[in-house]
Amino acid sequence: MTNVRLLILLVALITISECKKLEEVKQTARKFPDGFLFGTATASYQVEGAWNVDGKSESIWDYLTHTNPEAVKDMSNGDIADNSYYQYKRDVEMMRELGLDYYRFSLSWPRILPTSFPDYINPAGIEYYNNLIDEMLKYNIQPMVTLFHWDMPQKLQEMGGWNNPHIVDWYTDFAKVAFEMFGDRVKYWITMNEPYEICHHGYGNVNLAPMLNLTGVAEYLCAKNLLVAHAKAYHLYDKMYRPSQKGKLFITIQSPWFEPENEGETETARDIMQFDLGQFAHPIFSKNGDFPEVMKDKVAAKSKAQGYQRSRLPEFTAEEIEMLRGSSDFFGLNHYSTHLVHRNNGDTVYAQPSNYDDMNVVTYQPSDWVASATDRNKVVPWGFYKLLMWIKEEYDNPPVIITENGYSSLPGLDDIGRVDYYRGYLNAMLDAIEDGVDVRAYTAWSLMDNFEWLQGYTVRFGLYEVDYEDPERKRTPRKSAFVFKEMVRTRSLDNNYEPDTTEMTIDEDK
Numbered sequence: 001m002t003n004v005r006l007l008i009l010l011v012a013l014i015t016i017s018e019c020k021k022l023e024e025v026k027q028t029a030r031k032f033p034d035g036f037l038f039g040t041a042t043a044s045y046q047v048e049g050a051w052n053v054d055g056k057s058e059s060i061w062d063y064l065t066h067t068n069p070e071a072v073k074d075m076s077n078g079d080i081a082d083n084s085y086y087q088y089k090r091d092v093e094m095m096r097e098l099g100l101d102y103y104r105f106s107l108s109w110p111r112i113l114p115t116s117f118p119d120y121i122n123p124a125g126i127e128y129y130n131n132l133i134d135e136m137l138k139y140n141i142q143p144m145v146t147l148f149h150w151d152m153p154q155k156l157q158e159m160g161g162w163n164n165p166h167i168v169d170w171y172t173d174f175a176k177v178a179f180e181m182f183g184d185r186v187k188y189w190i191t192m193n194e195p196y197e198i199c200h201h202g203y204g205n206v207n208l209a210p211m212l213n214l215t216g217v218a219e220y221l222c223a224k225n226l227l228v229a230h231a232k233a234y235h236l237y238d239k240m241y242r243p244s245q246k247g248k249l250f251i252t253i254q255s256p257w258f259e260p261e262n263e264g265e266t267e268t269a270r271d272i273m274q275f276d277l278g279q280f281a282h283p284i285f286s287k288n289g290d291f292p293e294v295m296k297d298k299v300a301a302k303s304k305a306q307g308y309q310r311s312r313l314p315e316f317t318a319e320e321i322e323m324l325r326g327s328s329d330f331f332g333l334n335h336y337s338t339h340l341v342h343r344n345n346g347d348t349v350y351a352q353p354s355n356y357d358d359m360n361v362v363t364y365q366p367s368d369w370v371a372s373a374t375d376r377n378k379v380v381p382w383g384f385y386k387l388l389m390w391i392k393e394e395y396d397n398p399p400v401i402i403t404e405n406g407y408s409s410l411p412g413l414d415d416i417g418r419v420d421y422y423r424g425y426l427n428a429m430l431d432a433i434e435d436g437v438d439v440r441a442y443t444a445w446s447l448m449d450n451f452e453w454l455q456g457y458t459v460r461f462g463l464y465e466v467d468y469e470d471p472e473r474k475r476t477p478r479k480s481a482f483v484f485k486e487m488v489r490t491r492s493l494d495n496n497y498e499p500d501t502t503e504m505t506i507d508e509d510k
């Protein structure tokens, strides 16, 4: 054997052993960074119930599920949901069992402001959230509060909801009430949950309330007004409340990862990343602000060709662009899955005009990817890594809080699919952290099963199972709850940990 060959062999051997070592690290426990925080999340309409109790008025989800029950897969609704309005102490007990640092929940606007406006602040609504917050703080669990998680007051919807530019003031008034009532104890505020889903699935389509299906126009109006409302609430907090309350405020954007089907589709993937995540992130986190260039160009060109007098994508004023730039203390990220993309060469017919037609991209998931109980939510951990790296590159490494990540199953306590999902995604997240992404906290969706919008109770996202036959809505920890608990306790991820699931306890010394 020549020396050169020997050298090559040696290098190869060293490389193999290095890879093995890495493998071993991943096989055993991987540490989370110092100060890394863990939480779980829910949202008001999905868990609270008590839909018409103590002065609460109707939200768009009450209205939709009562007037159009067929829209929901099992014709169910959130009238009772998890009964958390009455069971909040048990919810906090579960947070203690898991050893959480924080819990993310949302405020029901029509519970706090039954007229939609601050002319009347409902004392029972305030009391409910005070009780929940105080119960959590008693055990050192920080509240992370989402101001808007989809349950818009029905009255405001009848006035256009996010399509009426006055929503900017209405929303800011609501945010002000929340800061005044709870800001002494709440240090993490999220302005909006998943703007793309709100606007595109609710206004530009029929996948969420209010199911307007005003394709190609309403979703863009919604996007603009929602973003401006976010920015206005940010600056209100920043100027009036932050100096004394010293909290953080940010927006939460849901994004899949879009992977080009092949090298020829790189630009296609870029387009959809900018139309989807970029639509809401670019105005806030990019250097220049405003909607992404590629989105402005494509919607303007299509609109022109379709005979519109102006682009269907409304413009921000220069003042709005400035107000939006930098208006978020963290990049709040919800993530579930990944899609392959290719250019639409006429193989898919989209409504015209529409967001899908404007970007002209086809997305799909190969049939051999691991499925979950929800369509289009296949298990693709590497996509999470790529998405986090993309955010780092695109927006100059903002501090990120994962505000949702989770897996849907059918009912059952032995949820090995969920355990595998969390292990896969958390390993991918740790890979991204090792490669420089500044992730500060991780939130599992969800603490417990809950009303999954138009899927009703047919799919389950909970670490705890909820018994919907039981009037008390008994909660029982799944296997994944025990695995999550151990991860939080040890601040490390052990792929081989096998929990003893006989009894869930509270570690009092935490």
Ligand SMILES: *[C@@H]1O[C@H](CO)[C@@H](O)[C@H](O)[C@H]1NC(C)=O
Residues within 6 Å of the ligand: 206, 213, 215, 351, 352, 353
């Ligand atoms: C939504 O609107 C498009 C036209 O823009 C139409 O083709 C489609 O059938 C509508 N969907 C529903 C469920 O009404």
